[in-house]
Amino acid sequence: MQIQVETITFCILISFVGIFIFLERKYPYTKGYPFFRDGFWIDLVWYTLIQSFFLKILIFDYIIQPLEVKFNLSSLRLVSEWPIAWQVLFFLITHDLYIYWFHRWQHNNKILWRTHEAHHSVTQVDWIAGSRSHVVEIIINQTIEFAPIILLGANPMVVPIKACIDAVWGMYIHSNIDVKSGKWQYFINGPEMHQWHHAKGREVFYSNYSTKFAFWDWMFGSAYLPDKKPLDFGLYYKYPKDYFFQHIFSVKRFDEDTLRKYKFWANYLDLRQNILRWCAEVIRSSSSQKMKDRIL
Numbered sequence: 571m572q573i574q575v576e577t578i579t580f581c582i583l584i585s586f587v588g589i590f591i592f593l594e595r596k597y598p599y600t601k602g603y604p605f606f607r608d609g610f611w612i613d614l615v616w617y618t619l620i621q622s623f624f625l626k627i628l629i630f631d632y633i634i635q636p637l638e639v640k641f642n643l644s645s646l647r648l649v650s651e652w653p654i655a656w657q658v659l660f661f662l663i664t665h666d667l668y669i670y671w672f673h674r675w676q677h678n679n680k681i682l683w684r685t686h687e688a689h690h691s692v693t694q695v696d697w698i699a700g701s702r703s704h705v706v707e708i709i710i711n712q713t714i715e716f717a718p719i720i721l722l723g724a725n726p727m728v729v730p731i732k733a734c735i736d737a738v739w740g741m742y743i744h745s746n747i748d749v750k751s752g753k754w755q756y757f758i759n760g761p762e763m764h765q766w767h768h769a770k771g772r773e774v775f776y777s778n779y780s781t782k783f784a785f786w787d788w789m790f791g792s793a794y795l796p797d798k799k800p801l802d803f804g805l806y807y808k809y810p811k812d813y814f815f816q817h818i819f820s821v822k823r824f825d826e827d828t829l830r831k832y833k834f835w836a837n838y839l840d841l842r843q844n845i846l847r848w849c850a851e852v853i854r855s856s857s858s859q860k861m862k863d864r865i866l
């Protein structure tokens with residue numbers, strides 16, 4: 571049953587990837603973005619696939635599971651008797667309220683900002699831009715999100731259902747789609763407000779902290795929704811492009827470009843480009859060899 575739910579939620583997720591990509595091409599919020607925009611591969615390979623894979627193991631197997639073994643709170647079955655839909659809704663709303671305040675704190679605290687700036691470093695915000703989150707930010711947020719679900723004895727299906735809703739909603743609010751939701755923007759968060767949250771400018775740095783429900787911003791006085799679109803996105807200072815450098819930068823400031831003076835770092839920074847070039851060369855030469863064989 572659990573595996574079935576995970577398969578279904580994975581299929582839903584992949585379907586939404588296709589839907590958002592299609593809508594971004596058809597109705598772009600900001601026109602002219604290439605599909606493989608700057609940082610696309612870092613977001614897909616490092617943040618979405620590799621980082622998520624390892625952090626899932628760390629958070630569930632090495633943080634939440636030992637907590638469960640030690641305290642055995644799930645045996646109290648505090649929410650177990652509720653219908654699954656109520657459990658999902660309860661954790662959606664409570665976690666969303668937490669994430670609003672933690673996100674707000676990250677923007678207002680110099681140390682916590684270091685765990686959040688990676689998320690704001692994307693200069694062309696699209697469906698996959700939301701995946702760019704610092705390791706520490708993910709560990710804190712996902713532990714606080716999933717530990718109560720398991721420790722309060724929720725139905726095991728709640729975790730994959732909630733994770734799927736998170737992923738789809740995360741893609742939606744970051745998507746480069748020109749959504750006009752009218753009065754719904756007071757309730758459901760979407761690209762109209764979250765694109766502004768990623769804008770480069772001090773007037774929006776302390777606005778639009780909501781993730782799923784926009785009413786937190788309207789209730790707590792941080793909503794910003796002018797009748798225009800932002801011109802620039804990203805940080806107002808220089809930020810590394812490399813995944814590992816982005817994490818080192820949160821601890822020690824440096825200029826990625828000056829590292830190119832050193833042969834080792836120059837080779838490292840060009841490694842991905844050289845591997846891609848080498849792969850393209852291998853494909854080209856093998857296909858031309860096949861053509862020759864066919865002619866002979």
Ligand SMILES: [Zn+2]
Binds near residue numbers: 673677686690767
């Ligand atoms: Zn933010």
Ligand SMILES: [Zn+2]
Binds near residue numbers: 689700744764768
């Ligand atoms: Zn965001």
